[in-house]
Amino acid sequence: MIAIRPAMPADVPVILRFVRELAMFEREPDAVRATEAMLAAALFGDRPAAEAVLAEMAGEPVGFALFFHNFSxxxxxxxxxxxxLYVTPAARGQGAGAALLRHLATLAVARDCARFEWSVLDWNEGAIAFYRAMGAVGQEEWTVQRVSGAALMRLAGQ
Known part of the structure; x- marks a missing residue:
């Protein structure tokens, strides 16, 4: 059985481990700059920037979802x-990913959200098929734009 529960401060090391495993899967093993202190502040500080939930099987964490509110x-x-959204390889195919998505969809409805959305890498065919099976619709006409690092500093005039 899969249980979903809100993350607690003691879960930060597990969340960071999952973030690093996700980065490995997404072919960006050196991209994670987050630290436990940064995640703890972002999730549990005075002004939390995001929330997280953990999926557990037999009391052991097997996945997580990290989310926040945007506005339309x-x-x-x-x-x-x-x-x-990340589920450990050993737990994949056992319903943890679906349970996490259903939990967040329920949360979105309870919080009167207009939509529940996310991005997926275009090469991740397995995830795309899974999301389609869960009812997600790709937004092909939209592309993600990003400014970071030195380009962000230039744009900010610094």
Whole structure:
């Protein structure tokens, strides 16, 4: 049986481990700059930037989802944005990913969110098929834009 529960401060090391495993899977093993202290502040500080839930099987964490609220001016309501969803390889195919998505969908409905959305790498065919099976619809006409690092500093005039 899979249980979903809110993350607690003591879970930060596990969350960071899962983030690093996800980065390995996404072919970016050296991209994670987050530390336990950074995640603890982001999830449990004075002004939390995000929330996380853990999926457990037999009392052991097997996955997590990290999410936050965004806002739609067109809808006039906030949405729920899934930043990361990860299930350990050994637990895949046993329902943990579906349980995490259902939990977040339930949370989005309870919080009167207009939508629940996330991004997926275009080469991750397994995840895309899974998301389609869960009812997700790709937004092919939208592309993600990003400014970071030195480009962000230049844009900020620094």
């Amino acid at each position: 001016t067109w809808e006039g309501r906030r949405g729920l944005y899934l930043e990361d």
